[in-house]
Amino acid sequence: MAFSQSEKIKGGIIWASTALQTLDALQGPERRGAEGVIRILVNLIAHDVQLSARVAPDDGWREVQSFMEQALVMVASGVGFEAVHHLTKALSRVTTIGQRAMTYLKDEHLLG
Numbered sequence: 001m002a003f004s005q006s007e008k009i010k011g012g013i014i015w016a017s018t019a020l021q022t023l024d025a026l027q028g029p030e031r032r033g034a035e036g037v038i039r040i041l042v043n044l045i046a047h048d049v050q051l052s053a054r055v056a057p058d059d060g061w062r063e064v065q066s067f068m069e070q071a072l073v074m075v076a077s078g079v080g081f082e083a084v085h086h087l088t089k090a091l092s093r094v095t096t097i098g099q100r101a102m103t104y105l106k107d108e109h110l111l112g
Contacts (some may be wrong), residue, residue, distance in 0.1 A: 002056035003105060006098030009052065009064075012045040013091045016071075020080045020087070039075045042083070046072060049090075060097045064090045 019038050026034050046068040053061035067090035074083035105111035 002052070002058055002101035003098055005048070005052040005056050006094050006101060009045060009048050009094050010091060010098065012041065012048065013087050013094065016041050016045060017084050017087045017091075020075070020084050023080055035075065035078070035080060038080060039072070042068065042072050042075055042087075056101070058097050058100070060093050060100075064093045064097075067093070 016038060019034070019041065023031060023034055023038070046065065049061055049065050049068055052058075053065065067086045071083035071086040071090070074080060074086065102111070
């Protein structure tokens, strides 16, 4: 379960980071609308992290959750570009969780 959850969350983090990096090109109502959509996306990813911590326990999810919370604060404060740093850290931790899960699946001969 941890492997599939980590893959889904990684994809979401990459989407959110990419969207945040394009904000500089927007102004006025377009920017405010994009920030709202990004805030919703980051919030959805954060909820997925909470779910993952329940269904696929791993100490790393707490760190990921902390980085996601920091990113949400940055986005809500209107400095979304600074959230990319926290999302990058979250992505690194999620990748580690996924790698551990993959190793376990291989060691148990559950994955070819």
